[in-house]
Amino acid sequence: MQKENNGKYHEKESVNSEEATKTLSNRCTDQIITVKDAGVVGENIPSVNGDIEAVSDVPVEGTSEKGDIKLSVSEVDATVQTKQELTPESKVHGNINKIAGNGHDDTAYEFLVKWAGKSNIHNSWISESELRTLAKRKLENYKAKYGMGLINICKDQWCQPQRVIALRVSLDEVEEALIKWCGLPYDECTWERLDEPIMLKYVHLVTQFKNFECQALDRDVRGNRANARNRQELTVLVEQPKELKGGMLFPHQLEALNWLRKCWCKSKNVILADEMGLGKTVSACAFLSSLCCEFKINLPCLVLVPLSTMPNWMAEFASWAPHLNVVEYHGSARARSTIRQYEWHEGDATQIGKSKKSHKFNVLLTTYEMVLVDATYLRSVPWQVLIVDEGHRLKNSSTCFFPFSSII
Numbered sequence: 001m002q003k004e005n006n007g008k009y010h011e012k013e014s015v016n017s018e019e020a021t022k023t024l025s026n027r028c029t030d031q032i033i034t035v036k037d038a039g040v041v042g043e044n045i046p047s048v049n050g051d052i053e054a055v056s057d058v059p060v061e062g063t064s065e066k067g068d069i070k071l072s073v074s075e076v077d078a079t080v081q082t083k084q085e086l087t088p089e090s091k092v093h094g095n096i097n098k099i100a101g102n103g104h105d106d107t108a109y110e111f112l113v114k115w116a117g118k119s120n121i122h123n124s125w126i127s128e129s130e131l132r133t134l135a136k137r138k139l140e141n142y143k144a145k146y147g148m149g150l151i152n153i154c155k156d157q158w159c160q161p162q163r164v165i166a167l168r169v170s171l172d173e174v175e176e177a178l179i180k181w182c183g184l185p186y187d188e189c190t191w192e193r194l195d196e197p198i199m200l201k202y203v204h205l206v207t208q209f210k211n212f213e214c215q216a217l218d219r220d221v222r223g224n225r226a227n228a229r230n231r232q233e234l235t236v237l238v239e240q241p242k243e244l245k246g247g248m249l250f251p252h253q254l255e256a257l258n259w260l261r262k263c264w265c266k267s268k269n270v271i272l273a274d275e276m277g278l279g280k281t282v283s284a285c286a287f288l289s290s291l292c293c294e295f296k297i298n299l300p301c302l303v304l305v306p307l308s309t310m311p312n313w314m315a316e317f318a319s320w321a322p323h324l325n326v327v328e329y330h331g332s333a334r335a336r337s338t339i340r341q342y343e344w345h346e347g348d349a350t351q352i353g354k355s356k357k358s359h360k361f362n363v364l365l366t367t368y369e370m371v372l373v374d375a376t377y378l379r380s381v382p383w384q385v386l387i388v389d390e391g392h393r394l395k396n397s398s399t400c401f402f403p404f405s406s407i408i
Helices: 017-024 128-134 136-146 205-224 227-232 251-265 280-293 305-321 333-344 370-373 375-379 401-407
Strands: 032-037 096-099 111-114 124-127 161-169 175-181 189-194 303-306 326-329 363-366 385-389
Touching: 111 128, 128 136, 128 305, 136 251, 161 205, 161 333, 175 205, 251 280, 280 303, 280 305, 305 326, 305 363, 326 333, 326 370
Parallel strands: 032 096, 303 363, 303 385, 326 363
Antiparallel strands: 032 111, 096 111, 111 124, 161 175, 175 189
16 A cells, blocks of 8 residues: 555555565564464565655554563674565564464464564554565574464553653753663663654653652752651551651551561660561561651662562552652663662762762562672662561571671
């Protein structure tokens, strides 16, 4: 199909297969994520210039079942040289990142493609004939691993913004936000225009980011002037603090909160021990909220947890203490570098610990293994509190986790 100046589409003469192959051989690919039945026997292969655009003007019959397998494939480099026709369907933005699934009949296929450097909201459908030219090896690897049955390995949550970690104005004077996506590590953060339809639904994340920035600036000015006075004026809480939003604390949780406050004022190290399921995580969240709101101390606090429990900790903080800026610190070296650059405080990632500015986060949530790997960075932070989930791992000085106490 070809679009005329009047906005209508008319049939385009078929493209010579030899010329199309020569045109498309210069394109870059990275990974394929899904495939559907295109409902046609053959399709034209468009040419490209810069961003690739996919032909997908035939509706899909049926729906795809979803899976949660992520496919890793090799890179194929090429150069984009020629111009592409516009089509009524989704836009394609450059290098293919992955294939996420497929469906089939006795007709042609179309694959849902994740583009390198772009988020999953920009995924688009590409015909098999075009994909065979763009990413033949990736296509073969995908078929060898998943076959040609209906499958989708792209999770819905990967299209949901989790938090904004930076703002900027692009060269064309459009506001953009650096987005951390739900279920994906920090090394897959992408810059998105604030006028994107999905971003209009998450304006509160931009507001949250600006609030956290203002809080960090306020901590620079305020310092710890109120700490000594508040430690001497400790009173027992008989009611739940107003800043706790997740529900009502049980009596034993309120008692635990009072006990933790008292021990902190006396600079005593303690163990909060109880049976599983009685809300020790919530008590810890309430305690850190109290330090920030009641005692006005300049957190940061370091919380060490098993990787398997990190989602639960993040959920409890988001529910009970949404006013705290909680950052999860784990992942690849590139992901952790991104965290240090954008979530730590302003400045280059290699200068962490040398800046005089307050750290942006109130709580850094990480694992035992990350402390051992990045001890140099973590020792540079003036931690106010260390909380260790499953503290029995610090049981004696012979364990590799015992030196954690030396970082605060």
